[in-house]
Amino acid sequence: xxxxxxxxxxxxxxxxxxxxxxxxAIFKGMAITLSHLFKRKATIKYPEQTRExxxxxxxxxxxxxxEAGAERCTACGLCAVACPAEAITMEAAERNKGxxxxxxxxxYAKIYEINMLRCIFCGLCEEACPKEAIxxxxxIVPSSFTRGEEVFGKSILVEDVNERVDVTKRQTPDVLSxxxxxxxxxxxxxxxxxxx
Amino acid sequence: MDQIIIYKIILCAIVFxxxxxxxxxxxxxxxxxxSWLQDRVGPDRAGPFGxxxxxxxxxxxxxxxxxxxxxxxxxxxxxxxxxFMLTACMTGAVIPWGAGFTIDGTFFxxxxxxxNIGLLYMLGVVSIGVxxxxxxxxSSNNKFALLGALRASSQMISYEVAMGLALIALVMLxxxxxxxxxxxxxxxxxxxxxxxxxxxxxxxxxxFAETNRAPFDLPESESELVGGFHTEYSSMKLGFFLFAxxxxxxxxxxVMASLYFGGYNFxxxxxxxxxxxxxxxxxxxxxxxxxxxxxxxxxxxxxTLPRFRYDQLMNLGWKVLLPLAIFNIFITxxxxxxxxxx
Numbered sequence: 163x164x165x166x167x168x169x170x171x172x173x174x175x176x177x178x179x180x181x182x183x184x185x186x187a188i189f190k191g192m193a194i195t196l197s198h199l200f201k202r203k204a205t206i207k208y209p210e211q212t213r214e215x216x217x218x219x220x221x222x223x224x225x226x227x228x229e230a231g232a233e234r235c236t237a238c239g240l241c242a243v244a245c246p247a248e249a250i251t252m253e254a255a256e257r258n259k260g261x262x263x264x265x266x267x268x269x270y271a272k273i274y275e276i277n278m279l280r281c282i283f284c285g286l287c288e289e290a291c292p293k294e295a296i297x298x299x300x301x302i303v304p305s306s307f308t309r310g311e312e313v314f315g316k317s318i319l320v321e322d323v324n325e326r327v328d329v330t331k332r333q334t335p336d337v338l339s340x341x342x343x344x345x346x347x348x349x350x351x352x353x354x355x356x357x358x
Numbered sequence: 359m360d361q362i363i364i365y366k367i368i369l370c371a372i373v374f375x376x377x378x379x380x381x382x383x384x385x386x387x388x389x390x391x392x393s394w395l396q397d398r399v400g401p402d403r404a405g406p407f408g409x410x411x412x413x414x415x416x417x418x419x420x421x422x423x424x425x426x427x428x429x430x431x432x433x434x435x436x437x438x439x440x441x442f443m444l445t446a447c448m449t450g451a452v453i454p455w456g457a458g459f460t461i462d463g464t465f466f467x468x469x470x471x472x473x474n475i476g477l478l479y480m481l482g483v484v485s486i487g488v489x490x491x492x493x494x495x496x497s498s499n500n501k502f503a504l505l506g507a508l509r510a511s512s513q514m515i516s517y518e519v520a521m522g523l524a525l526i527a528l529v530m531l532x533x534x535x536x537x538x539x540x541x542x543x544x545x546x547x548x549x550x551x552x553x554x555x556x557x558x559x560x561x562x563x564x565x566f567a568e569t570n571r572a573p574f575d576l577p578e579s580e581s582e583l584v585g586g587f588h589t590e591y592s593s594m595k596l597g598f599f600l601f602a603x604x605x606x607x608x609x610x611x612x613v614m615a616s617l618y619f620g621g622y623n624f625x626x627x628x629x630x631x632x633x634x635x636x637x638x639x640x641x642x643x644x645x646x647x648x649x650x651x652x653x654x655x656x657x658x659x660x661x662t663l664p665r666f667r668y669d670q671l672m673n674l675g676w677k678v679l680l681p682l683a684i685f686n687i688f689i690t691x692x693x694x695x696x697x698x699x700x
Contacts, residue, residue, distance in 0.1 A: 188663065195395045195662040205399040 217331045220283045220298040223276055224327040225320040228266050233320060234295035237271035241287035241296055249280035250287060267293070274319060278303050278312045288332065292341075297329040365466055373450050373470060380649075381604035382412040388604075388657050395661045419597035427590050431497040438494025439591065439598035445487040446602040449609045452476040454538045456622050456642035459635040468622075468642065469538050476537035477529065480613060481522060484568060487606070488514040491570075491577060494599065495587030506586025509668065510577030513567055516675035517574075521564035523683035524557045527690040528617060541621030549620035556686045558618045560679055565614060567675070569606040572660035576671060611652030612645075619648055 180186055206213050215221075226234050237254035255272035257265045264270075287296050306312055321327045386401065386408065393400030401408035426435055456468035473479060488511050495507020531553055532540045544550060551558050567574040578586040588599045615621060622641035632640065666674070 191662045192658060195658065198397055199391075199394050201397055203394075203399050204397045207399065207402075 215300055217300070219300040220285050222278070222299055222301040222303045223281075223287070223314075223319055224297050224299050224329065225274065225316065226295050226297060226327075226329065227321055227323060230263065230266075231323045232262070232264055232266040233270060234266050234293045235271045235274060236267035236269050236293055236295070237274070238292065240290040240292065244286040244290035245281075246284060246286060247280045247282045249277045249282075251275050251277075271316070274316050276314050276319065278314055279309060289341075294333065294338075294341075297327075297332055299327055299329060300331075301327075361464065362466075366470060369468070369470055370451075373455065374447065377447060377450050377605055377608055378601075380608050381601055382416065384604045384608065384653060385415060385600075386411045387653070388660075391654070391657045392661050395658070416597065419594050422593040422596075424593040424595075425590070427499060429499045430590065431499075434493050434497035435590075436595070438490055438492075438497060439588075439595045439602070440490075441493060442487065442490025442602045443598045443605075445483055445490060446605040446609065448483045449480050449613070452479050452537050453609070453612050453616060454541050454621060455645060457638045459638045461635075467538070468638070472536070472538050474534070474536045477525060477535040477540075480537070481518070481525070484521075485514075485518055487568075490602070491587045491599075494591070495577075498587075498590035500590050502583045502585070503587050503589045506577045506579070506583045506589065509579075509583075510570060510587055513570075513574065513576060513671060513675070516672060517564040517567035517679070520560055520675060520679035520683045521568065523680065523687060524554075524560040524564065525617075527557045527683070527687045528554055530687070530690050530694065537616060541616050541623065544620040545623045545627075549618065549623070551618040554618065554686070554690070556682065557690075558614075560683050560686065561614065561618070563674075563679060565610040566656070566659065567671075569610055569656075570603060571607065571656055573663040573666050574671065575660075575665060576668060579665065607653060607656050608649065611649045611656065614652055615645060615648035621645055621648075 228234050237252050239252060239254075242248075242250040242252060251273070252271045252275070253273040254269050257268050257270055283298060285298050288298055303312075389411070390400040390408070401411040404410040404414045426432055451470040452473060454467075454469040454472075458465060458467040458469070460466070471479075491510040491514075492507050495503040495510065498504070528540075528550060529535060531550065532543055534540060534543075540550075566572075570577050576586075577583075578588070580586075583589070588596055591599060622645040624641070624644045627637065627641065630637070
């Protein structure tokens with residue numbers, strides 16, 4: 163049975179005299195290792211150098227605030243649904259009177275947790291978010307001694323009012339228009355679909 | 359007479375220190391070269407270019423906990439590495455490190471013991487070397503150590519035969535066992551590699567096997583025997599075993615350089631117009647350069663070739679190298695007979 167055309171017939175043949183001397187093969191191998199002596203080293207000397215990462219690197223998440231400083235997340239749960247690793251959990255709560263400056267919408271996430279050990283940093287949560295609330299940043303998730311520390315809650319995820327996290331690299335106009343384009347199924351509401 | 363004895367003692371100390379220093383920096387060199395061959399950088403944290411790494415390694419070894427297994431023979435357990443180290447250092451005595459120099463009309467040779475059976479002495483010391491491993495591995499009272507020791511002793515004994523026979527062809531040419539004279543002969547004539555290419559190849563392979571270096575590092579076999587004969591060793595006793603391997607490498611490089619590559623001689627040395635002590639100093643430097651090249655080859659081979667299987671090792675030793683060595687003696691004899699050298 164031939165599954166691919168790449169299979170080769172392997173025959174156990176006797177070695178020729180040159181082959182059975184092994185020396186040519188040894189010299190060939192030594193030439194290969196010698197050539198590696200002069201090649202560029204793959205090492206990145208870490209504390210002095212850091213690995214170059216792409217501008218749109220997908221690292222630790224951030225929960226954005228709007229211009230006024232209110233949390234954008236409305237705990238709709240779309241990110242949790244989109245997450246293929248099921249790393250996101252949240253608990254919604256209703257906004258009380260007087261909290262308008264804290265939460266942008268009438269509903270907000272009381273608890274929002276991402277398990278960084280489960281997360282595969284695919285960015286689907288970011289893509290699913292209708293409120294521009296969650297983004298992946300170029301920050302690297304720090305290591306920790308326990309598994310529990312790797313479950314990041316709102317205290318870590320929500321950006322500080324005074325120290326905004328720059329996500330313009332991932333929030334380009336193209337991305338925004340893609341998110342709002344009604345041609346794509348993920349942007350259609352139930353009513354949109356009924357119309358079609 | 360007193361003067362020469364004091365000089366010999368000083369020379370002993372110098373050779374000892376140089377051998378140990380070279381061995382220490384060979385560990386650094388080996389790690390550097392290994393990483394370069396694998397596209398890595400290697401040790402570079404301790405001092406500039408990681409040059410203090412051997413000192414750090416040595417200190418680490420010294421401060422490690424000293425373990426002597428309860429069921430081992432304590433005296434033999436300590437004797438093993440000491441003996442291995444001792445024999446490793448002993449061969450340096452007969453190697454001519456240079457032509458020697460003259461101060462106030464007194465001639466000081468650069469050879470500790472100019473004995474007329476230098477080659478025999480060397481072979482003898484090399485064969486005692488196996489006892490260090492054997493005693494160490496056996497007295498550990500550990501299966502892996504015993505297996506490693508058995509492998510080491512059978513390997514070293516097997517390859518000594520071919521090594522000795524390869525040297526016999528050389529001795530037929532030189533007509534002497536005196537290492538100093540063999541090197542001096544290569545000044546007047548070509549280096550003996552020209553006459554003994556096959557002999558050199560056999561000697562080189564046997565040297566790899568004698569020093570337990572890859573691809574013949576079966577006694578150690580980190581991946582199968584948990585370290586082989588030095589499984590039970592820790593602290594500086596382990597350090598001695600590892601260190602002696604590098605000394606052996608250094609010494610066998612020196613032996614190969616002096617037997618087959620003209621020792622301290624280099625081409626056109628008499629046309630330079632240099633005389634006496636200056637020429638002698640350059641010759642010693644050239645000799646050390648040759649040793650360095652051989653050490654490089656040792657390491658280069660280690661990081662290229664995989665380890666032999668045990669039966670392959672024995673096949674190569676007894677069925678390939680031994681007949682080849684005898685064939686080499688035969689050919690050398692024939693050529694000498696027909697060229698009228700005999």
